[in-house]
Amino acid sequence: MKRETTRITPEQIAAQMDYCMKVHAMNAALGRTPLAMVDTYGCQQNEADSERLRGYLSEMGYGFTDDEHAADLVLVNTCAIREHAEQRVLGNVGALTHTKRANPNQIICLCGCMAQEPHVAQKIKASYRQVDVLFGPHALWRFPELLWRFRATGKRVFENTDEAGSIAEGIPVVRQGTVKAWVSIMYGCNNFCTYCIVPYVRGRERSRRPEVVLEEIRGLVEEGYKDITLLGQNVNSYGKDLEEGVNFAQLLKKAAGIPGDFLLRFMTSHPKDASQELFDVMAASEKIAPCFHLPFQAGSDRVLRAMNRVYDRAGYLDKVRRLRETVPGVVITSDVIVGFPGETQAEFEETMSLIEEVRFDALFTFIYSPRVGTPAAGMPDPMPREEKLKNFQRLVERQDQISEEKHAAYIGKTVRCLVDGRDEKGLTARTGGNRLVHLEGEDAFIGRFVPVRITGSNKWSLFGELA
Numbered sequence: 001m002k003r004e005t006t007r008i009t010p011e012q013i014a015a016q017m018d019y020c021m022k023v024h025a026m027n028a029a030l031g032r033t034p035l036a037m038v039d040t041y042g043c044q045q046n047e048a049d050s051e052r053l054r055g056y057l058s059e060m061g062y063g064f065t066d067d068e069h070a071a072d073l074v075l076v077n078t079c080a081i082r083e084h085a086e087q088r089v090l091g092n093v094g095a096l097t098h099t100k101r102a103n104p105n106q107i108i109c110l111c112g113c114m115a116q117e118p119h120v121a122q123k124i125k126a127s128y129r130q131v132d133v134l135f136g137p138h139a140l141w142r143f144p145e146l147l148w149r150f151r152a153t154g155k156r157v158f159e160n161t162d163e164a165g166s167i168a169e170g171i172p173v174v175r176q177g178t179v180k181a182w183v184s185i186m187y188g189c190n191n192f193c194t195y196c197i198v199p200y201v202r203g204r205e206r207s208r209r210p211e212v213v214l215e216e217i218r219g220l221v222e223e224g225y226k227d228i229t230l231l232g233q234n235v236n237s238y239g240k241d242l243e244e245g246v247n248f249a250q251l252l253k254k255a256a257g258i259p260g261d262f263l264l265r266f267m268t269s270h271p272k273d274a275s276q277e278l279f280d281v282m283a284a285s286e287k288i289a290p291c292f293h294l295p296f297q298a299g300s301d302r303v304l305r306a307m308n309r310v311y312d313r314a315g316y317l318d319k320v321r322r323l324r325e326t327v328p329g330v331v332i333t334s335d336v337i338v339g340f341p342g343e344t345q346a347e348f349e350e351t352m353s354l355i356e357e358v359r360f361d362a363l364f365t366f367i368y369s370p371r372v373g374t375p376a377a378g379m380p381d382p383m384p385r386e387e388k389l390k391n392f393q394r395l396v397e398r399q400d401q402i403s404e405e406k407h408a409a410y411i412g413k414t415v416r417c418l419v420d421g422r423d424e425k426g427l428t429a430r431t432g433g434n435r436l437v438h439l440e441g442e443d444a445f446i447g448r449f450v451p452v453r454i455t456g457s458n459k460w461s462l463f464g465e466l467a
C-alpha cells in the first residue's frame with residue numbers, strides 16, 4: 001500500500017480534461033444535451049466533492065436534473081460514517097434498477113466513502129449489476145477517464161485501490177449556491193478514533209497550499225459569495241505536512257484579511273488541537289463567524305480513552321471555558337456518540353452531565369454504529385440496543401430543551417443575519433453563530449447582511465422581522 005501523499009500535476013489534470021473532450025464528443029453525437037443527476041449523501045466534504053464532479057460533468061457536455069427518470073447518468077456520492085447512511089444509499093441504488101430498465105442506456109456511477117470500502121465494492125460488483133462505474137475518493141480526480149473507459153468499452157469500471165491520498169488542484173467546479181460556498185483546505189485524517197471509518201476511506205491528512213486556498217477564497221468573494229466555510233476532517237492540523245510553516249490560525253487570519261464583506265466559518269475541529277492562538281484570531285476579526293463546532297463524543301474519561309480521542313473531560317471543558325472567555329457570545333455546537341461499545345449507564349450519565357455543564361447551542365447526536373475494519377467494531381458491546389435507544393432519547397430531549405432556552409434568549413434582540421434563501425415559510429437567514437432565522441421579505445434580500453429583530457423561537461430556529 002502506498003503511504004505517501006502525491007501532488008497531482010497540472011499535466012495529469014490536463015489529461016483528464018482531454019478525456020472530458022472525448023466524452024463531450026460522444027455526447028455531441030446524441031444531438032441533444034444529455035442530463036446528469038448528482039445525488040450527494042453525508043458531510044460538507046462530500047458536497048464540496050460533488051461540486052467538482054459537476055464541474056467535470058459540465059465539461060463533458062452534461063446538463064443537470066434532479067429527476068432520476070430523466071437522467072442519462074446518475075452519480076451517487078456516498079457516505080460511510082454510519083450503517084444507516086449506507087442502508088439509505090443501497091436502498092436508493094437498488095431502486096435505480098427500475099429507472100435503468102425504463103432507460104437501458106442510463107449510466108449509473110457510485111463514488112465517495114462507501115465505494116472505497118472493499119466489502120462494499122465487492123457487494124456492488126456481485127449484487128448491484130446496474131452500477132457501471134465505481135470509484136473511491138482517491139480516484140475522484142480521474143472521473144473523466146473512468147467514465148470514458150466505460151463508455152468506450154461497455155465494461156464495468158471499478159477503481160478503489162487504497163492509498164494515502166493525493167491533492168489535485170485545477171479541477172473545474174460547478175457550485176450549487178450563490179451565497180454560501182465550501183472550500184476544502186485539507187483532506188483525510190490521521191486521528192484514527194477507534195469508531196471511525198474516515199481515515200480508512202479518505203486517507204492521511206494532507207493540506208492544500210495556503211496560496212491556492214487564499215486565491216480560491218479571494219475569487220469567491222469577488223464572485224459575491226458571502227458565507228465561506230473552510231473544510232477539513234480536522235482543520236486544526238492544517239499545514240503540519242507543508243513546508244510553508246502556516247498553521248490553521250494563521251491561514252484563517254490571512255483569509256480574514258481579504259477585502260470584502262463576507263463571513264468565514266470552518267469545520268471540523270478536534271479538541272486536542274483547538275488552540276488559544278485560533279481563539280485569539282477569531283476574537284480579533286469580525287469576518288470570522290463567532291461559532292465553533294467542537295465534537296466531544298463522550299463525557300467519560302474511560303470512554304474517551306477507548307475512543308482514542310487523546311483529551312479528557314477536564315481538558316475539553318477547559319477549552320470551552322477559554323473559548324468563551326476569548327470569544328464572548330460564541331455559539332458552540334458538538335457531536336456526541338451514545339452507546340460506544342462497553343459504555344456503562346454511569347458513563348452515559350457523564351455525557352448527560354457534560355451537556356448540562358456546557359449547554360451547547362446545538363448538538364448532533366448519534367447512536368454508535370459498528371464500522372467494518374475499525375477497532376471498536378471488535379470490542380465487547382453488552383448494552384442492549386433498547387437501553388441505548390432510551391439513553392439516546394433522553395439526551396436528545398434534554399438537548400432540545402437547552403437549545404430551546406438558548407434560542408428564546410434571542411427574543412427582543414436585533415442581530416445581523418445573512419439572508420441565504422427561501423423556503424415554504426419565507427426567507428431564510430443565518431446569524432453569525434449559524435442559527436436559522438425565518439423572516440418575511442423579498443428575494444432581493446438574498447445574499448445581503450441585514451439587521452433582524454428576533455420575535456420568536458423554537459428548539460430548531462428563530463423567527464424575526466427586518467429591523
Ligand code: 5AD
Nearest residue numbers: 195196295335336337366367368369
Ligand atoms: N457511529 C456513530 N457515530 C459516528 N460518528 C463517526 N463514526 C461513527 C460511528 N461509527 C459521528 C461522530 C463524528 C460525526 C461526524 O459522526 O460523532 O464526529
Ligand code: SF4
Nearest residue numbers: 189191192193196198
Ligand atoms: Fe473520524 Fe476522529 Fe478523524 Fe473525526 S477526528 S474524521 S471522528 S477519525
